[in-house]
Amino acid sequence: MLAFLGTIGVAAALIGAILLVVRASVVARGKGGADLAGPVKLVVAGSMTSMAAMQIALALDDFSIAYLANNHATATPFPFDVATAWAALEGSILLWGLVLAGFTWMVFTAYRRAPDRLGAAALAVMGIVAIFFFGLMTTVANPFEVCVAAAERGCLDSSPFPWATADVPIDGRGPNPLLQNHIFMAIHPPLLYLGYVGLTVPFAYAIGALAISVPGAEWLRRSQRGTLIAWSFLTLGIVIGAWWAYEVLSWGGYWAWDPVENASFMPWLVATAFLHSALVQQRRGMLQAWNFVLVISAFALTILGTFITRSGTIASVHSFTQSAIGPTLLGFLVLVLVGSFTLFAQRGHLLASAPRVENMVSREGTFLANNLLLTVFAFVVLIGTMFPIILEAVTGTRVGVRGPFFNRLSVPLSFLLLLLVGIGPVTPWGGATPQLVWKRIRGPLVAGLIAGLLTAVTVTRNGWVVITVVLGVFVIASTGALLVGQAGRRRSKTGEGLAAAIARVTKGDARFWSGQLSHVGVVLVALGISFAANLSQHQEVVMREGDQVVFAGHTITYRAPFQQRHPGKTSSGIRLEVVRPNGSRVTLEPTHNFFPGHPNGVATPAVDTRASGDLYVMLLTLDENRVATVELDTSPMMWVLWLGGLTVAAGGFLSYRNRRQERAPARAEAVGV
């Protein structure tokens, strides 16, 4: 029944997408008007129906659907039962479809306000992407296949026909243990998908503009909202993902250059470059061709990322088992790259008559440098991620790339980027004398050097930390000086208080200042990474009941082991009483969790987060004599990293909100087709 409903939803969305492409191309070629509302609504309604069918099936434990039999269990608690809808391959494509339908709706509402050929062309491209993903759901990644051969738990064989006679297992296998351990894991995929899929919007406008030869920055202006929301959610998704890894994966880290992490980071780097270079095109008309290249690359990287994470090509924490979806995604990726760049090669020079950046000492000059660094960064991550896959495909040899490869290259690139973050915003558009720029950055640079010196004298001699502090303080001082300077000039005119003046200034150029907020977030992230990488301490201890150890100022006593039964899992762990350096007490319970249907357990670390730093405790082993092996880690000021990541995303969301407000009066400009 629910398999029927879900299949009908997917089919309706697919038909809607096909109709959308057909009708929108007619409008885009200027061959007359056609109703686009119908097809778009069909896509939206179809995808919502299919997700609703999936959620109802999960709530009713309908194991006649193979996806549920293999990924859900009666005992799976809330909210993980809801999140199971996107915890495995087919479901994640279902979520992808729903999010894509949402963004198609967003592009459509803009078109409805002001219908024209460019809007229709963008909708046609959205439709093509939608055909691919809803097509996947009717063929190689069907989330509503009916289980026709039940196993004790799970499903052995399934049929794509919803009328097939179901062989219903008594219970399902339940989601992958790693995916039902923390609330972050439930919310992080939707966030990431809002980012990934959102990058379809600028891609659609770019390809639309190329296809019907609309010159200038109009496509950029139209796709701004989509780009900003995509970038902000992508940022948030990456941060929450890293935080989840830290809280759950129990290797004490938040980032391991895992292919799946890289898959989200590469489009982020390119999208970040695009956010900056789009500004250059809008303000100065430069970098027009480059913006096409960036947008096509960012979109292609999201497809590549999906290929990496969903095809099982790379042995990785998140990878799924091999299926026909790998070659299909790869085919689509090739189609996107060849199609887009062919179009770009044919039409690009007609549309992008780019004036060059004449003076490198200018805002556009610093943006050019920033774009260069960000794309080199993305290239390095791409090579490190893809090299093993390509080598194995060609020679059959399996190799791995170690973390130091990424670290060696990303650290200098990040330092250079930080330096630019401090210089760019104080450099005027159009060009300035080096003396002027020097005058503006001299003070902040001195502030940074003093902070670095103080750090070296009082905290640590670690060179990496000192450099990060110097650059971080430089950026914040540079941005702060700019703000205080502008507010001061305002005050001398209006005589208002400093706080009021600052509020006025930031409101007056909200785009710019929300960007600066993201920059401050970047500084915090850099500091957090630097502290964690260079100042953390580790110790491994074997403890018997009643044993006491002293670690980094903490006195840790092993009280007793414990066993607990929860719905859907059993836990065994140890109770540790910790006296913190300041004398306060806390009980920590690092545990091992076991899930029915999965042979291997998952360890969950216990983390005591405080302003000065985290105490991170992992239970390595616990034997029958109640002897525990425990790993203790401490990282100073871990919260700076999370706060920084959230701040970067917040800057993006604020900028989105402001652009939205700016758009509101534009309704009057609407022109007919």
Added chain:
Amino acid sequence: MDRRRMTLLGVGGLAALVIAITAFSIGDNLTYYLYPTEAIERKAEFEDGARFRLAGLIVNGSLEGSAGSLEFTVTDGGADIPVFHTGAVPPLFQECVPVLIEGAWDGERFVSDSAVIRHEENYEVPEEGGTLPSC
């Protein structure tokens, strides 16, 4: 030299530099990734103590010793390799768990110093391997 040629030269030079640095760094940080069957087949290539990663399942009943000096056997169903592990271990490092360890040959045994658990749900036997021992 005109401006265009200078830009081209600059960009080309920069690209070459980036590629050279990337290639150099990746060469330093590559490790082979072998199953026990392959590790034994290609033993000659690694006799000189070259490091590689060994992937397999810890044989049931083979884990002995304590942290810092663990002994166990890793299998892919086709071949078994005795392992001496000196490094730290991740949580839940136990028998019947699929692991990825890094180290080098020392005579007939493999000495490793780093270990991770492969969190894959379905441990698959590589093509030439046999069947996995029951756990």
